[in-house]
Amino acid sequence: MLGCQRFRGQHSADNISNAYDEVTASYDLTGKVSNVITDNASNMLKAFRLPGFNTEPDSDEEDESEAVDLNHNLPLLTEHDPCFAHSLQLVVKDGFKDAASLNKVLSKAANIVSHVRRSIHATEILEGEKRLQAKVATRWNSELKSVRSLLSVTEKKLQLVPACPQLSAYERNILEELVAILTPFEEAIEFTQGQNSVTASFVIPCIRGLRASLASTPVRYNTKLVSALKLSLLDRRLSAYESRQLFNSASILDPRFKMDWCSGLEAETAKSSFIDMARHAPSTTQETAPAVNPTAPPQPKRSKLFSFMASPQAPVPTSDSDHIIEELGSYLSEPCAPENADPLEFWRSNAAKYPALARLAKRYLGIPASSTPVERLFSIAGKIFRPDRCSLSDAVFHSLMAVKCNGHL
Numbered sequence: 260m261l262g263c264q265r266f267r268g269q270h271s272a273d274n275i276s277n278a279y280d281e282v283t284a285s286y287d288l289t290g291k292v293s294n295v296i297t298d299n300a301s302n303m304l305k306a307f308r309l310p311g312f313n314t315e316p317d318s319d320e321e322d323e324s325e326a327v328d329l330n331h332n333l334p335l336l337t338e339h340d341p342c343f344a345h346s347l348q349l350v351v352k353d354g355f356k357d358a359a360s361l362n363k364v365l366s367k368a369a370n371i372v373s374h375v376r377r378s379i380h381a382t383e384i385l386e387g388e389k390r391l392q393a394k395v396a397t398r399w400n401s402e403l404k405s406v407r408s409l410l411s412v413t414e415k416k417l418q419l420v421p422a423c424p425q426l427s428a429y430e431r432n433i434l435e436e437l438v439a440i441l442t443p444f445e446e447a448i449e450f451t452q453g454q455n456s457v458t459a460s461f462v463i464p465c466i467r468g469l470r471a472s473l474a475s476t477p478v479r480y481n482t483k484l485v486s487a488l489k490l491s492l493l494d495r496r497l498s499a500y501e502s503r504q505l506f507n508s509a510s511i512l513d514p515r516f517k518m519d520w521c522s523g524l525e526a527e528t529a530k531s532s533f534i535d536m537a538r539h540a541p542s543t544t545q546e547t548a549p550a551v552n553p554t555a556p557p558q559p560k561r562s563k564l565f566s567f568m569a570s571p572q573a574p575v576p577t578s579d580s581d582h583i584i585e586e587l588g589s590y591l592s593e594p595c596a597p598e599n600a601d602p603l604e605f606w607r608s609n610a611a612k613y614p615a616l617a618r619l620a621k622r623y624l625g626i627p628a629s630s631t632p633v634e635r636l637f638s639i640a641g642k643i644f645r646p647d648r649c650s651l652s653d654a655v656f657h658s659l660m661a662v663k664c665n666g667h668l
Contacts, residue, residue: 356487516595583616
């Protein structure tokens, strides 16, 4: 965490951009940030479409050769992507908009859960059962968990609760089918909103998995919901992610997936694009520190007066396309790692075997797919900034947040 500060004035794109510039400049990170992930709020999207940022999905009008020259001759252009977890949430909301009958059933289910949670008699009757979960307005998956907890209680036990509304068999079937449809979306959210794990590599496989799930899940009661989900998934919300080299490269560099998410002509195209990216990416030639000889004496530091003269460094070998193709072919020929494996540990142990790919893995697998970890800061902030600490100054609050969030450092 670099900054969690009071934001004064309007939350306009210019003010947000200025606040970002101040924080990065205070840590001497100006021109060094490669990617920024934000939620989909309009002011956040506009803030990172200002000069100095490159938003790939909207860059079709820009001449490609001009973009390459900019990347090589000017400070690093920071690429901006919207939070994938937030985009998934918007897909589900799109599905619920056109499902009026489903929303009525969900409203009834919420009333039952609310009644049971308030009733002392219901608590006694349902003793031994899992406590019914109430939904949270800001998270759709909490509503799914609430429905799942309601369905886990048998009809006979619910009928014993006095003055409690009851689900008909038809309504129960609708909710059971809804759980089957949305469970893959819930899994995709959980895969891509982690904080201390690789998440960017899950974006493309999750999109492909959701598409396959919607096509294969038998639907009888929620046809409008599924149609709206398909339309939003394919055309409105997630299609731009599939065209981003960042997420394609991250999936290829994750030993759990490699290129299993595509096949045929698409696989050849993805492989060619990856090789072309690897051949021109600065990370393959500029991000590796020179090897240190343990027997050689350390180089003496220059005096401050002559610090403008760079210390001599061992030349860093450049990776030509043949070397990258050879590494990639050997890497892809091996079986994929188990799904519970740690891709970062894989690249730590295979850095000598695949040096060019390992450098790319460090570059792409470190990018988060979601801004959810930032949202968690608000929960921490709420515990620090309590009503009885209303005199807490901005500077002390920021320091307390830094100590709490960065204590492991």
